[in-house]
Amino acid sequence: MKQKxxxxxxxxxxxxxxxxxxxxxTFEDEVSQPKKIxxxxxxxxxxxxxxAHFNSKKIKIKNRQLGYARKGExxxxxxxxxxTLKHNEIAYTDAKLTTAITDVNRDGNYESExxxxxxxxxxxxxxFTIFKDKTDEKGxxxxxxxxxxxxxxxxxxxYIIENGIFTxxxxxxxxxxxQKASFFPFFxxxxxxxxxxxDFGTWCVPNGGELPGFSITVSTSNLTASGPDxxxxxxxxxxxxxxxxxxxxxxxxEGTYSSYINGATGNxxxxxxxxxxVLTSGQVTSATAAILLAMPIEPDEDGKCPEGYxxxxxxxxxxxxxxxxxxxxxxxKNCECPKGLKDDxxxxxxxxxxxxxxxxxxxxQNDSIGSDILPTVNELRTKxxxxxxxxxxxxxxxxxxxxxxxxxxxxxxxxxxxxxxxEFYYGTSWVGQIHTHPINTYPIFSWLDLRALMLIYSGTxxxxxxxxxxxxxxxxxxxxxxxVDNIEELIKNIENDIxxxxxxxxxxxxxxxxxxxxxxxxxSTNIKQTFLDLFGKYGISLYESIDANLNDxxxxxxxxxxxxxxxxxxxx
Amino acid sequence: MQLxxxxxxxxxxxxxxxxxxxxxxxxxxxxxxxxxxxxxxxxAYYKDTNDILNNFTGTWLYTSxxxxxxxxxxxxxxxxxxxxxxxxxxxxYLYIENGIEKINTLSDADNPSIGRNASIKGNNIxxxxxxLPVNDxxxxxxxxxxxxxxxxxxxxxxxxxxxxxIINGKQAFKINIEMNYLLVSPPDGKLPNPTLPxxxxxxxxxxx
Numbered sequence: 001m002k003q004k005x006x007x008x009x010x011x012x013x014x015x016x017x018x019x020x021x022x023x024x025x026t027f028e029d030e031v032s033q034p035k036k037i038x039x040x041x042x043x044x045x046x047x048x049x050x051x052a053h054f055n056s057k058k059i060k061i062k063n064r065q066l067g068y069a070r071k072g073e074x075x076x077x078x079x080x081x082x083x084t085l086k087h088n089e090i091a092y093t094d095a096k097l098t099t100a101i102t103d104v105n106r107d108g109n110y111e112s113e114x115x116x117x118x119x120x121x122x123x124x125x126x127x128f129t130i131f132k133d134k135t136d137e138k139g140x141x142x143x144x145x146x147x148x149x150x151x152x153x154x155x156x157x158x159y160i161i162e163n164g165i166f167t168x169x170x171x172x173x174x175x176x177x178x179q180k181a182s183f184f185p186f187f188x189x190x191x192x193x194x195x196x197x198x199d200f201g202t203w204c205v206p207n208g209g210e211l212p213g214f215s216i217t218v219s220t221s222n223l224t225a226s227g228p229d230x231x232x233x234x235x236x237x238x239x240x241x242x243x244x245x246x247x248x249x250x251x252x253x254e255g256t257y258s259s260y261i262n263g264a265t266g267n268x269x270x271x272x273x274x275x276x277x278v279l280t281s282g283q284v285t286s287a288t289a290a291i292l293l294a295m296p297i298e299p300d301e302d303g304k305c306p307e308g309y310x311x312x313x314x315x316x317x318x319x320x321x322x323x324x325x326x327x328x329x330x331x332x333k334n335c336e337c338p339k340g341l342k343d344d345x346x347x348x349x350x351x352x353x354x355x356x357x358x359x360x361x362x363x364x365q366n367d368s369i370g371s372d373i374l375p376t377v378n379e380l381r382t383k384x385x386x387x388x389x390x391x392x393x394x395x396x397x398x399x400x401x402x403x404x405x406x407x408x409x410x411x412x413x414x415x416x417x418x419x420x421x422x423e424f425y426y427g428t429s430w431v432g433q434i435h436t437h438p439i440n441t442y443p444i445f446s447w448l449d450l451r452a453l454m455l456i457y458s459g460t461x462x463x464x465x466x467x468x469x470x471x472x473x474x475x476x477x478x479x480x481x482x483x484v485d486n487i488e489e490l491i492k493n494i495e496n497d498i499x500x501x502x503x504x505x506x507x508x509x510x511x512x513x514x515x516x517x518x519x520x521x522x523x524s525t526n527i528k529q530t531f532l533d534l535f536g537k538y539g540i541s542l543y544e545s546i547d548a549n550l551n552d553x554x555x556x557x558x559x560x561x562x563x564x565x566x567x568x569x570x571x572x
Numbered sequence: 573m574q575l576x577x578x579x580x581x582x583x584x585x586x587x588x589x590x591x592x593x594x595x596x597x598x599x600x601x602x603x604x605x606x607x608x609x610x611x612x613x614x615x616a617y618y619k620d621t622n623d624i625l626n627n628f629t630g631t632w633l634y635t636s637x638x639x640x641x642x643x644x645x646x647x648x649x650x651x652x653x654x655x656x657x658x659x660x661x662x663x664x665y666l667y668i669e670n671g672i673e674k675i676n677t678l679s680d681a682d683n684p685s686i687g688r689n690a691s692i693k694g695n696n697i698x699x700x701x702x703x704l705p706v707n708d709x710x711x712x713x714x715x716x717x718x719x720x721x722x723x724x725x726x727x728x729x730x731x732x733x734x735x736x737x738i739i740n741g742k743q744a745f746k747i748n749i750e751m752n753y754l755l756v757s758p759p760d761g762k763l764p765n766p767t768l769p770x771x772x773x774x775x776x777x778x779x780x
Contacts, residue, residue, distance in 0.1 A: 386707075394761070419750050420752055423761030440701070448754070507726060507727055508689075511729045515694065515717075516608070519610070519696055521703070
């Protein structure tokens with residue numbers, strides 16, 4: 001009986017051990033980058049900090065025998081050449097990437113460097129390895145493969161460069177016991193750089209242990225430049241500015257991840273498959289730094305996340321606890337807006353550095369930061385006939401020549417589907433829309449326009465909220481703009497209107513709202529007064545251009561003592 | 573026994589009186605239908621005092637080849653929409669496109685109790701050409717703006733602009749339809765298509 005119990009205990013420990021082993025070998029679903037990349041708290045790592053950080057990590061890895069290796073290989077060992085430490089200019093941020101060439105105890109035709117950068121107070125330190133498959137006569141890179149590994153050799157990310165463009169991303173698919181395939185991390189420093197990962201099963205255990213029962217397939221996914229509004233045509237180069245220091249990695253309308261990486265090289269993406277160029281080592285560094293900035297934070301050797309981050313059990317990565325552009329302050333233990341930004345009352349940090357009037361003027365400017373909208377407005381003015389539908393054009397924030405500016409949608413002016421409806425886009429980089437109200441429609445904004453403004457404002461990145469606008473171009477050179485002053489107030493009023501309206505569903509409720517609004521517009525002898533009477537307290541400001549060239553604007557408000565009168569405050 | 577009867581009579585009288593006052597309060601104000609607007613008075617009765625809506629009732633047919641649109645309108649009075657009472661035109665329609673029946677809501681006109689849930693409804697009377705007029709609109713002429721709901725889709729409701737005409741001695745409508753999509757559009761702005769056309773301009777309906 002005693003022996004039986006003992007056997008059960010041994011079996012129990014064994015099963016527990018195997019479970020732990022399997023658990024450690026099956027971390028995450030996919031190596032992915034966060035949707036939002038915030039550059040506001042990216043800082044340079046000094047040489048001293050870099051050396052100290054690396055040495056501290058090295059000791060931890062050695063003590064815990066965490067260096068991953070194939071069976072029979074010695075644990076991964078890095079020997080940095082600290083004489084090569086340097087700071088590199090990179091895209092999107094004023095911070096510099098600290099690098100040092102390092103030897104790795106693996107054979108192969110590759111070059112490795114240690115990368116260091118400080119993000120939100122945390123030093124990111126990875127091994128960057130490049131296999132230069134084809135270079136031109138000057139040594140510039142034509143084709144190459146690049147890999148990112150953690151200091152213990154754990155695979156983090158990998159890309160293929162073709163004709164000077166980051167075209168593909170490595171994707172590792174590991175099948176466990178012929179069950180449903182899923183994604184797991186790849187733990188090995190890939191010294192050969194080839195695609196032969198067939199004996200991965202023998203690599204999964206630190207220090208060359210063995211774990212049978214796994215097979216691995218390696219594939220690549222395209223970093224496409226397609227999509228309804230891909231940055232391929234609009235990301236016109238790497239750059240950064242003090243006021244617009246972020247980029248979105250993927251998703252509609254934000255510029256794709258491909259645009260983000262290739263934008264950091266300064267090489268424009270080939271449109272329609274054309275193009276073809278080379279990359280200098282500086283351009284590669286800039287692009288790979290962009291990749292590093294986009295990488296999620298990994299838990300440390302103890303499996304813990306840094307302060308201000310929390311372990312995401314699904315991804316196995318560390319997610320920031322702060323949102324809305326806030327950064328965790330380790331001293332106060334609070335999420336706070338970065339310097340120069342303010343909480344908009346909705347938990348989002350927004351840039352209040354420019355006024356509504358300044359942002360209106362910027363739309364007219366034809367300089368490096370202006371949008372030069374007058375020619376577009378003039379073109380829209382030719383589409384106001386009685387039989388014309390609405391026409392519209394959407395604007396988004398984008399990098400152009402190293403500056404952030406609001407540029408028109410690459411599809412230009414679009415014909416709306418009816419005389420009362422045109423397209424507007426919303427999403428992280430969309431900041432506004434201009435549309436016509438043709439003859440025989442009301443020359444001012446409708447309730448639906450207010451809701452559109454709310455959606456654009458709510459959808460755009462915090463740094464762009466000051467830029468958000470909706471413009472109506474109407475006959476007789478009438479041009480109005482609405483801007484958001486208080487998004488909470490706008491949301492509250494829109495929601496209350498729907499809540500208090502009559503109808504079986506939102507569709508019918510909104511129809512009733514529009515009917516009631518239209519009745520007042522129909523009876524109105526002063527449409528501006530009527531608009532302000534209905535919507536003036538919706539957390540928005542109404543502006544009207546004084547002249548056809550849109551040089552001067554008046555802010556329109558109802559007179560406090562006589563709401564039949566309008567106060568006009570010049571923007572100057 | 574007589575005493576009990578008297579008490580009962582008094583109770584009955586007071587009850588009737590109370591109910592009468594209650595009803596008076598429920599429709600404390602009768603206002604012209606044109607007074608409906610953004611802000612309205614709870615429980616007021618917005619009445620079609622000049623019987624303008626009556627001119628638009630009936631069954632009306634537009635035909636163009638194999639495509640046709642039949643509209644049936646009836647007037648209902650004192651419909652309570654949850655906030656106030658109103659006289660209302662309601663109705664339904666039959667839309668046939670290239671010989672294929674796409675939508676048929678004509679039965680809505682036979683069920684006055686559905687009120688604002690009908691596929692066509694409204695009471696917005698214009699006397700000007702400010703908004704989506706037909707091509708021969710005259711300032712001052714009475715015309716209507718009703719809502720037309722695309723019942724086969726979720727989100728499409730349009731403006732149904734109705735102008736009364738006499739054509740070849742027959743009562744007729746000249747109509748503009750501009751459909752809209754009232755739900756939140758997707759981020760890429762691309763709207764789903766309604767079953768009805770997005771627009772129909774200056775189409776002529778003859779009274780049946």
